[in-house]
Amino acid sequence: MKKSVILLLILIMILSMAGCKKKDNTEIKPTVTPTVTATPTPTATPTPSPTVKPENHDGxxxxxxxxxxxxxxxxxxxxxxxMFNNIKKASPQSGTSEASILYEALVEGGITRMMGIFEDLNKTRIGSVRSARHYFVSIADEYDAIYVHYGETTYATKKIxxxxxxNLSGLTGIGDTVFYRDHSIPAPHNAFATKEGILKGTxxxxxxxxxxxxxxGHxxxxxxxxxxxxxxxVNKITLKFSNYASPYFTYDSKEKLYDRFQFDxxxxxxxxxxxxxxKNxxxxxxxxxxxxxxxxQTMDIENSEGKGYYITNGKKVDIxxxxxxGTRKMRYYDAQGKELTINPGKTYIALFPNDRTEDVVLSDIGQ
Structure with a gap:
């Protein structure tokens, strides 16, 4: 009996040890948190800036x-x-828009006359062309220009x-080469120059x-x-030369140019x-x-100085x-006394009496 008990106890101990061994040999796996890989945000491909080609000004x-x-x-x-006629019954003139610079000044009787400075001639009909005045002769000399006119005063003849x-004058032997008459227009407002005639006369x-x-250069x-x-x-400029001649300009802010009006x-x-x-x-x-x-008329512009305005892009400064x-030089200066710099483009210049500055009316009329 004792033996049986002892054997049973030994058997129980063996089984217990086997169970503990099995338990100790069991692999306990750690809990693993799965790694979530973030989806990368796609990088926007930069839009290439347009290549600005340098301006080619060869030639x-x-x-x-x-x-x-x-x-x-x-x-x-x-x-x-x-020289351009500038009276109402001779309007509109031909070729004025080709002039790089257009001058205007009073002549006799309250009318104005114009002179265009032409860099190149494109049209065949230019005019009507009228007679010379000595102050326009002096201005033409500032540009080393060939002066084209039909007639002249004695003052102009002396200045020439x-x-x-x-010069190319219609009242000389070269006249029929340079000019022709448009007989649908009353004389003396019907003399026109042609490109071919001007070049041939030259x-x-x-x-x-x-x-x-x-x-x-000027x-x-x-x-x-x-x-x-x-x-x-300055969005409007009115030049009251006389009761007959009061041209004006209005500013086009889109084009950044001053449009000209005359005779209403x-x-x-x-x-x-x-x-x-x-532009200027x-x-x-x-x-x-x-x-x-x-x-x-005459004016003091031979060896003289004075004041004025420069207007561009809707603004005005005193000059x-x-x-x-004698040196053929005419120069404009800013308020600091430095030579005036102007914008590239066409220029209109009015020679206006200095005792009537109030008749140059500058207005900010808005757009």
Whole structure:
């Protein structure tokens, strides 16, 4: 009996040890938290900036009249200064929009006359062309221009001779070559020049057609369109030359140009049907008076100085000017006394009596 008990106890101990061994040999696996791999946010591919190609101006040069790029052949040409009739029954004129610079000044009887400075001639009909005035002769000389006119006063004849101006006059033997009459228009308002005639007349006269190498040009230009630092807004300019002639300009803020009106309507070019428009407006105040009983005008611009306005891009600044006819130089200056820099483009210049500055009306009429 004792043996049986002892054997049973031994058996129980063996089974217990076997159970503990089995338990100790069981592999306990750790709980593993699965790793979640984040989906990468796709990187946006940058849009390449458009390549700005440098402007190619091979074979070109800056115009001495507009500051714009033109062919070197054109940039080296001497300009033509052409006199334009400017009365109502002779309007609209032909070719005025081709002029790089357009001058306007009083002549006798309260009417104005215009002179266009042409860098190149494209149209065949230019005019109507009228007679010379001595102050326009002096201005033409500033540009080393060949002066084109049909008739002249004795004052103009003397000035042409004194300054040695190359000119093409309708009242000389060259007249029929350069000009023709449009008989549908009453004389003397019907004389027109042609491109072919002007070039032929220049050839016959043997005039030099290129600038002298020492010619410096009339203006200094910005490289690109530039707004004036000014608090004076000008959206309308009225020039009350007389009761007969009161042209005005309105500012087109979209085009950044001043559109010209006269005789209560748009001032258009007969050749194109388009309105005259200018990037730059210069009002040059001059001392002006009657030179004789016929009402012919004269002005102090030979060796003189004065004041004025420069207007562009809807703004105005005050300027001064100085001219020395002996050196052929006419220069404009800003308020700091530095030579005026103007925007590239076409320019209109009014020679206006300095004792009537109130008749130049500048308005900010809004857009």
């Amino acid at each position: 070109e040069a800056k115009s001495k009249l507009t500051g714009l790029w033109v062919s070197k052949k054109v940039s080296n040409k001497r300009p033509y200064a052409i 001779s004194a300054l040695g101006i190359n 050839e016959i006269k043997g005039y030099e057609t290129e600038y002298p190498k020492d010619y410096e 203006f200094t230009f910005y490289d690109k369109d530039t707004n004036l630092s000014s608090d004076k807004n 309507t748009k001032h258009i070019d007969y050749n194109t049907g388009k309105q005259l428009a200018y 407006i210069i009002v040059q105040f001059v001392k002006e008076w009657n030179i004789d009983k016929n009402g012919y 001064t000017w100085k001219k020395n006819e």
